[in-house]
Every structure is written in structure tokens, then in C-alpha cells.
Amino acid sequence: MWTTKLLNLDIKTAQEKRVMDLHELDEIRLEAYDNSIIYKERTKFFHDKKIRHKYLKAGDKVLLFNSKLWLFPGKHKSRWSGPFEIKKVLPYGAVTLLGKDETEFTVNAQRVKKYMANENTEVGSSLRLVDPAPV
Incomplete structure (x- = not known):
């Protein structure tokens, strides 16, 4: 109160400015909340896109x-x-x-x-590499 008297300010205009600042602050908070929801949705979409699903069944x-x-x-x-x-x-x-x-x-x-193995290959067998025939 003493600062408004010292600076020769009108209390009514100071009160209106303070109310407007509070409303603006509330709008900024709501906008930040909406932006955080958008960010979370995009991050979830990006993460879910990278997930590879495993389809396992009995006997695999x-x-x-x-x-x-x-x-x-x-x-x-x-x-x-x-x-x-x-x-x-x-x-x-x-x-x-x-x-x-x-x-x-x-x-x-x-x-x-x-386990992606050829059914024809036995567990103990080894593979032999052969060079192609010379031309």
C-alpha cells in the first residue's frame, strides 16, 4: 500500500493490471499443460512404432x-x-x-x-565353406 502512495500510482489500475496478469498466467499454464499432453502422445507414438512384437506359441x-x-x-x-x-x-x-x-x-x-535354425541342420554338424570353381 505504501509503495502505491510513494510512487503516486492509482490503486484501481494497479489492481486491474494484477488481475490481468493472473489471468494471463493461468492461460500460459493451461497452454503448457496442453503442450505436455501433445509431447507425451508424440513420444508414445514414436516409442510404440519402434517396438517389435513377438508372436510366440506352444511348440516354438x-x-x-x-x-x-x-x-x-x-x-x-x-x-x-x-x-x-x-x-x-x-x-x-x-x-x-x-x-x-x-x-x-x-x-x-x-x-x-x-530360434531360427534350419530343421535339416543337426546340432553337432559343422558347415564347410567351399570356394567357387575358378572361371
Whole structure:
């Protein structure tokens, strides 16, 4: 109150300016809220576009990711073990796998990927590379 008297300002105009500033601040807040919703929608769309869905069914062969191999993995040691066979697909992203000795265990489906092997190739067989015939 004393500042308005000291600066010779009108209280009525100062009050109107303050009300207008508060309304403008409220509009800015609402606009920022709308912009944040738009940002979240765009980010979700971009993220969902990059997701590859896994369509797993019982009987598929899969490889299992070993996440505990990070401490001393070895230079050429693979983090994927298997192949395992899916016994059943459970709801909410879990699968039950059959081990080589017919043991069952349940894991998160994010830890598995399809095993793409030729059915004609045996597990112990090796591939031999042959140079093409010289021309």
C-alpha cells in the first residue's frame, strides 16, 4: 500500500493490471499443460512404432538370454543359451519353457527370442565353406 502512495500510482489500475496478469498466467499454464499432453502422445507414438512384437506359441523353439553373464562374460561367449521349446504361453508376457532334460521353468517373454535354425541342420554338424570353381 505504501509503495502505491510513494510512487503516486492509482490503486484501481494497479489492481486491474494484477488481475490481468493472473489471468494471463493461468492461460500460459493451461497452454503448457496442453503442450505436455501433445509431447507425451508424440513420444508414445514414436516409442510404440519402434517396438517389435513377438508372436510366440506352444511348440516354438526359442533362445534364452542370460542376463547374469555380465560380470565375466568372456570375449566370445554368447549370452544366449538354448534352444528351448515353449510348452505354453502364459498371460501377461510369461512363457513356460522345456529344458533339454524335460525340466520346466517359467521366464519373462522379453528374455526369449525365436530360434531360427534350419530343421535339416543337426546340432553337432559343422558347415564347410567351399570356394567357387575358378572361371
